[in-house]
Amino acid sequence: MSLSLPLPPPRPRRIAFAGTPDDAVPALQALAEAGFEIPVVVTGAPRRRSRRGSDTPSSVAAAAEGLSLPVSHDPADLAGCDADCAVVVAYGKLIGEDLLAVMPMLNLHFSLLPRWRGAAPVERALLAGDDRTGVSLMALEATLDTGPVYWHREVPIGPADTAAGLRRRLARDGALRLADSLHGGLSAPRPQAGEPTYARKLTPADRQIDWSQPTAVIDRQIRVGGAWTTLDGERFIVRKANPLADGPDDPPGTLRDGSVATRDGMIRPAVVQPAGRVAIDAQDWLRGARLPSGTRFG
Known part of the structure; x- marks a missing residue:
């Protein structure tokens, strides 16, 4: 990891959040329920779900509003909210090094890194016939899913598991482990070990x-x-x-x-x-x- 990028404190209390789809909602809810201060929630802009429909907020935006948390669509607000660090879960956009240089960020990623870095880790693990997957907490870097890892949580893939079901399980288990690990204190992260594979978006x-x-x-x-x-x-x-x-x-x-x-x-x-x-x-x-x-x- 670049020496210019700061790490979060072992026990952050004030945590900004960035995420967009359903998969990111459990982590936001777990942080709020655990009592962390969340000064801002950054998420994707409202989108039209059908040709005739109106623009609707992202799942994370809806959850944040239900928790009475401020919502932004500008990632720069992650650095302007006086947070100890930011947690990023399926935000959907790369975060630049200029922002990472001033705000330490943690990323909850749904794979056993370095296997399946990228946009579709759960789908690629299932297509490849992997017998297990998991969720990892890493320090975010400007390059794709390359940061050092604080912990892995392994989840078996059963013969009837679907990608949707696995994502729900990983989102739930990862959210609980995230909140517990931030309360208990983060150890120093370790560089990723093993041969990387890449989970390009499905076509x-x-x-x-x-x-x-x-x-x-x-x-x-x-x-x-x-x-x-x-x-x-x-x-x-x-x-x-x-x-x-x-x-x-x-x-x-x-x-x-x-x-x-x-x-x-x-x-x-x-x-x-x-x-x-x-x-x-x-x-x-x-x-x-x-x-x-x-x-x-x-």
Whole structure:
């Protein structure tokens, strides 16, 4: 870490906060409930959630207002609030070294650093077939997720875990550990050890199902969320599904008895979303669609 970047005091009492989505809310709430002073909450600006909707505040902004905490959309306010340090959780923007030079910052990151630095650590861990993930508290640096680490909290990844469920668990567990560690006093952070991997943001191509892949790979892709294939040339989203060990010897992508063939087994969709429609129980949809066995997806 650059020698010019200050570290927070071991027991900060006045803590600024920066975060934006649902995943950051438990940490903000845990700090408030633990009695820390929070002079400002910096978050992303209000956004329009749909074409016809109006701008709505971020999840963190809504939580801060519920806690009667002041909200800002300017990261410079982190340095202008006389805080001992700032805690950053899924803020969504890089913070420059000029700001880090005057305000020590802690970052709660949802991976076991240095594995899965970057924007989508939970999704990448699940796609890669990792059997565990976790949450880390690190000193924030201007470079991407490279700071020294105060602690890790490890969380196993089960065979039915989804990315959404893992993020909720990591957000909750990380928030509790964060508040406890700040109350108890931070030890000196240690440099990250191990081979870094990078969790780039998922693209639509990352979510497209290739039915010629093994069942386990497709199952993980569906559990990440937003996995899609095509049916009659239109996008078809598989929201939930159950992997099956084996099935008929059909070409990958073939529908047979409510399940779809993969390289080495079958996937039985549970919740699907055809083009232009809302999500629906897969078997209800199949009864209405009356697709013949042998229909091909993808």
